[in-house]
Amino acid sequence: MNKIGYSLSTGRLSWENLRRKPFRSACLIIVVSILAFTLFGGSILVSSLQNGLTSMTKRFGADMMVVPAGNASKAEAVLLRGEPNFFYFDESLVTRIAQTEGITQVSAQCFLTSLSTECCDDLVQLIAFDPATDFVIQPWIAEVRSAAIADGQLVVGSRIEINSDGSIKLFNRNYPVAAQLSRTAAGFDTSIFMTRNTMDLLIDAAHKEGYAFIADREPKGSISAILARVDSKADAESIARSIKRNNQNVDVLVSQGILAGITGALQGLVVYINSFSIILWVVAVVILTAVFSGSVNERKKEFAVLRILGATRRKLALIVLSESALAGLAGSLAGIAAAGLVVFPFSTYIGLRLGLPYIQPGFGGVLGLILFSLVLSFAAGPLAAVYSAMRIGGAEAYFTMREGE
Amino acid sequence: MLLEIKELTKEYKRNGAPFSAVKDVRLSLDTRDFVSVIGRSGSGKTTLLSMTAGLLKPTGGSVTLEGRNIFDLKDEELSFVRNARVGYIPQGMSLLPNLTALDNVRLPFYLSKREGDAAAKALSLLDQVGISHLALIYPKQLSGGEQRRVSIARALINDPAILIADEPTGDLDADTTAEIMKLFGRIAQNGTAILLVTHEPDTISYGNRVYVMNAGTLTGKTETG
Numbered sequence: 001m002n003k004i005g006y007s008l009s010t011g012r013l014s015w016e017n018l019r020r021k022p023f024r025s026a027c028l029i030i031v032v033s034i035l036a037f038t039l040f041g042g043s044i045l046v047s048s049l050q051n052g053l054t055s056m057t058k059r060f061g062a063d064m065m066v067v068p069a070g071n072a073s074k075a076e077a078v079l080l081r082g083e084p085n086f087f088y089f090d091e092s093l094v095t096r097i098a099q100t101e102g103i104t105q106v107s108a109q110c111f112l113t114s115l116s117t118e119c120c121d122d123l124v125q126l127i128a129f130d131p132a133t134d135f136v137i138q139p140w141i142a143e144v145r146s147a148a149i150a151d152g153q154l155v156v157g158s159r160i161e162i163n164s165d166g167s168i169k170l171f172n173r174n175y176p177v178a179a180q181l182s183r184t185a186a187g188f189d190t191s192i193f194m195t196r197n198t199m200d201l202l203i204d205a206a207h208k209e210g211y212a213f214i215a216d217r218e219p220k221g222s223i224s225a226i227l228a229r230v231d232s233k234a235d236a237e238s239i240a241r242s243i244k245r246n247n248q249n250v251d252v253l254v255s256q257g258i259l260a261g262i263t264g265a266l267q268g269l270v271v272y273i274n275s276f277s278i279i280l281w282v283v284a285v286v287i288l289t290a291v292f293s294g295s296v297n298e299r300k301k302e303f304a305v306l307r308i309l310g311a312t313r314r315k316l317a318l319i320v321l322s323e324s325a326l327a328g329l330a331g332s333l334a335g336i337a338a339a340g341l342v343v344f345p346f347s348t349y350i351g352l353r354l355g356l357p358y359i360q361p362g363f364g365g366v367l368g369l370i371l372f373s374l375v376l377s378f379a380a381g382p383l384a385a386v387y388s389a390m391r392i393g394g395a396e397a398y399f400t401m402r403e404g405e
Numbered sequence: 406m407l408l409e410i411k412e413l414t415k416e417y418k419r420n421g422a423p424f425s426a427v428k429d430v431r432l433s434l435d436t437r438d439f440v441s442v443i444g445r446s447g448s449g450k451t452t453l454l455s456m457t458a459g460l461l462k463p464t465g466g467s468v469t470l471e472g473r474n475i476f477d478l479k480d481e482e483l484s485f486v487r488n489a490r491v492g493y494i495p496q497g498m499s500l501l502p503n504l505t506a507l508d509n510v511r512l513p514f515y516l517s518k519r520e521g522d523a524a525a526k527a528l529s530l531l532d533q534v535g536i537s538h539l540a541l542i543y544p545k546q547l548s549g550g551e552q553r554r555v556s557i558a559r560a561l562i563n564d565p566a567i568l569i570a571d572e573p574t575g576d577l578d579a580d581t582t583a584e585i586m587k588l589f590g591r592i593a594q595n596g597t598a599i600l601l602v603t604h605e606p607d608t609i610s611y612g613n614r615v616y617v618m619n620a621g622t623l624t625g626k627t628e629t630g
Contacts, residue, residue, distance in 0.1 A: 004507060004524040004540075008515040013504075020503035020543075305499045308460060309513045309559070310488020312481055396461065 010315065014323040021295075025327060028291060028381070032331025033338065035284040036377035041339035042273040043369045044360065048347070049266050052185035052357025056080075057259055061136030062107075062227035063236045065253045066097055066243060072251035075225060076258060081355070082157075082187030084113040084125040086213075088222035089249065097226050100243055102234035107133040110199055111224035112213070114170055114192070124160060125191040126170070128199035136227055137193050145179040151197040153178040157189040168192065171206035185357035266356055281380060288384030292324060296388040303392045304400035313393035320389040321382050328381025332374050339373075406469075407566055407598050408434040408457070413466035415452050415621075426452040428621040430466070434567065434600060439593040441609045442602040444618030450602035451496060453618065454571050457600065458493050459483045471566060488517045492560030492597070494570040498552055500544040500559075506531065506551075507540040510558045523562070530558035534588060550581035557588065561597070568592060570601040574608055586611040 006012060018025040060079075067075040068089040077083035091108065098106040112126040129137045131148065138148070141155050149155055154168055154175050167174040170192075183189055194202070203213070203220045230236050240252040296303070303316050311319075343350065344360075351358030361369065413430040416423050427449045434440055444450050455461040457468055459475040467474045470490060475483055487493065500509045511527035531537040534554035544552055553573060560568055570589070574582040582605070590611050593599045601612065609615045617625035 004528075007523070008504075008508060008512055016503045016508075301499075302501055305495065305501060306512075306516075307484075308458070308487070308493050308495055308499075310484050310486075310516045312484040314481075315484075315516065 010318045010322050011326070013319055014326055017319075017323055018326055024291070024295060028288065028324075028327040029331040029334065031284055031287050031291075032328050032377055032381060033335035035280055035380055036332040036335025036373055037339045038280050038335075039277055039376055040336045040369060040373035041343055042277050043373060044339070044343045044366070045350070046270050046273055047365060047369060048351070048358045048360045049269065049354070049356055051359035051361060052351075053259075053262060053266055055184045055359055056186045056262070056357045060255050060259065061139070063230045063255050064228050064240055064243075065255075066093070066226040066228065066247075066250050067224065067253065069249045069251050072253055075251075075253055077187070078111065078125055078191075079187050079258070080262070080357075082125060082190035084123040084190075086111045086113055087224055089224075091221065091223050093247065093250070094223065094226055096247065097228060097243060100239060100246070102231050102239040102242075103228050104231050105133075105135055105229040107135055107227050108196075108223040109225045109227060110196060110222065112199060112203070125187065126199065126202075127191050127193050128196045129193065130196050135229065140181060141179060141193070144181060149178045149193075149195065151195055152176070152201060153194070153198065155179045155181060155193040157181055157191045157193075158183040159189040160192060170202060171211050172209045173202075173205050175202070183359055185351065185359045262356060269354070269356070281376065284377075284380050285384050288324070288380060289387060292320065292385045292388040293391075296320060296392050300392070300400045317389035317393045320385050320392060324381035324385035325378070328378040331381070332377040335377060336370055336373055406433050407436055407438075407471060408432075408600070409467075409469040410457060411467050411469070413453070413456055413468065414464045415449075415456060415461065416464040425621045427456065427463070430621075430623045432616070432623060434598045436566070436596055436598055437593055438614065439589065439599045439612040440601070440614045440616065441612040442600070442616045442618050442623065443604065443606065443609055444602070445604055448618045449621040450604075450618050451571055452621075453623070454493075454569050454600070454602055458491050458569050459487055460493075485517055488513055489563050490566045492563070492565035492568040494553075494556045494560050494568070494573050496571040496575060498544070498549075499556055500547075500552055502544050505541050505543055506536065506547065506555045509544065509555055510562055513559060513562050517563075519563075527558065527562060530561055531555070534558050535584075550577050550585070553577060553581075553585060554588075557585070557592075561592065565597060567598040567600060570599065572603055573601065574603065574605060579607075582608065 065075060068087045071087040074085040074087060078085050094106055094108050097103060108130055110128040112128070114124045114126060127137070131138065141149060152175065154177050156162065156168065156177055158181055160168070160180070162168060162177050162180065163174070167176050181188065200220055230239050236254045236256060240254050243252050244250065306316060347358070347360050360366070410430055410432040413427055414425060415427040416425050418424065430453060432440070442450055442453065452461065456463045459468070459478075462476060467476065469475075470486065475486060478486065501512065504512065507524065507527050510530055511523040514521070514523035514526070528537055528540060531540055534557055536551055536554050539547060539551060544555070547555065557573070568589075574585050577585065586608050589599055589601065599612070602618070603609070615627045616623050
């Protein structure tokens with residue numbers, strides 16, 4: 001580039017001032033980039049957790065879940081964290097639960113776990129539902145597949161890897177995958193769904209292949225959970241207590257209770273992240289104000305010279321504001337890029353570490369959060385410089401030039 | 406008349422008592438005039454120049470430049486007058502440290518809207534003051550005399566009607582002082598009026614009129630050329 005072929009615009013003057021003071025400029029940029037990193041990283045985190053909770057609430061479907069006594073925590077782990085497990089009780093309980101006052105709909109499910117070496121890195125949860133009564137899994141399948149799934153077909157969660165021929169090997173046999181479900185951030189993402197008939201076929205086939213299921217009862221003909229909906233006017237908690245009272249050998253999980261725990265944890269985290277972001281923003285503005293104030297004070301004579309040369313008060317203010325805007329923009333972009341390098345590649349790890357449902361927003365959502373973080377962190381610079389800009393515009397060049405004489 | 410100063414006064418309070426830094430000064434300059442004001446430190450010379458350039462508001466009196474009292478102007482208008490019609494050389498080092506010599510010289514060109522090749526003009530001015538080879542050097546690498554030459558070139562970039570210089574040779578050696586004063590002489594001959602204040606008697610021979618400033622009052626007009 002021609003070394004003299006540029007005009008000395010306000011932006012150019014500000015750029016030269018930043019370029020010729022690399023340490024001061026680097027400090028300004030680092031403060032803004034830490035702010036942008038926190039705002040963008042924090043907002044992605046909050047948004048992902050809120051998405052996760054929304055999805056989980058939507059997918060939970062039932063108001064309560066009845067499981068064999070002593071298995072409540074295992075069932076919760078299956079639902080929330082996808083930790084595979086199995087437990088069984090007698091199918092006859094479905095009728096008894098359905099007859100409980102306040103219960104409007106019931107459907108049984110049966111759980112099984114795969115072998116670790118077959119389709120996935122870890123064990124996966126196999127969940128069988130009854131197509132005639134199911135009100136949880138089928139509406140969800142309908143979102144990705146219009147036809148009902150036939151016996152012998154599987155529907156898999158979003159994190160299950162499917163073979164190139166569209167099948168999954170379970171207990172040494174291949175089964176066709178009819179559909180893959182959208183992400184929920186819950187245990188459903190590492191689960192495989194099938195009709196009860198398919199699971200019975202799968203169990204028979206497994207027996208023929210020489211596999212035995214270690215449980216206190218044979219899974220075929222048994223069930224693992226009864227999902228129930230309660231009347232909108234009824235109180236789920238009191239119905240759960242009633243079921244427990246009348247059936248000694250069951251535990252009852254109430255959706256509101258499970259989700260309330262997650263919502264509470266999530267709200268705590270969101271409040272923490274938001275408070276931290278606000279405090280950091282205020283601290284960044286205070287630090288930047290001090291830095292700009294000190295810098296302008298140090299350069300008073302420089303600004304007085306500009307006044308002598310014919311710069312208006314407005315021009316001086318623009319130079320200071322434009323310097324802060326350039327530093328703010330550079331810091332914001334650097335901070336957002338750095339946060340992006342952390343939150344996107346490590347989203348699965350972050351979700352696992354948090355132990356909460358975590359679904360990152362889509363492209364539009366991410367773009368919105370980038371803009372939000374960019375505007376807030378960028379604004380910190382010029383906002384911090386306003387005081388200095390006003391002060392320098394009001395200074396009398398004559399007195400400034402004579403200071404120290 | 407290019408510049409007409411009438412009853413210009415600047416009063417301050419010192420220990421509660423009024424004190425006149427400049428008192429009832431009358432002075433006029435026309436094109437090609439080279440006026441020197443000599444006086445001791447604290448006699449009010451810089452205050453007089455600052456008011457003449459519109460950098461300081463007087464307590465009384467007027468400064469009329471090209472027919473307009475500059476104190477009737479708004480900040481935007483006065484800034485434009487200072488940028489376009491007045492070339493001011495402040496006392497001491499006054500270059501912007503983050504800009505090269507060339508950028509310092511052409512900076513005033515960009516402070517108002519105007520057309521033209523500022524870089525070529527700045528290079529030509531640096532050539533006239535004998536330091537075009539230092540165009541891309543930053544101020545801290547320049548000597549005091551070189552910095553002063555850059556300041557002079559900067560004051561001339563917008564073809565001002567009047568050049569105001571505050572102690573332009575105050576910290577320079579005798580040879581450099583003589584060179585700078587000769588340069589002012591050439592500038593005046595080319596049509597730019599010069600108003601210069603100094604406390605060095607050796608420099609007054611370069612102008613065509615000399616005034617003495619004492620305790621804020623301008624006296625002792627002497628025609629020298």
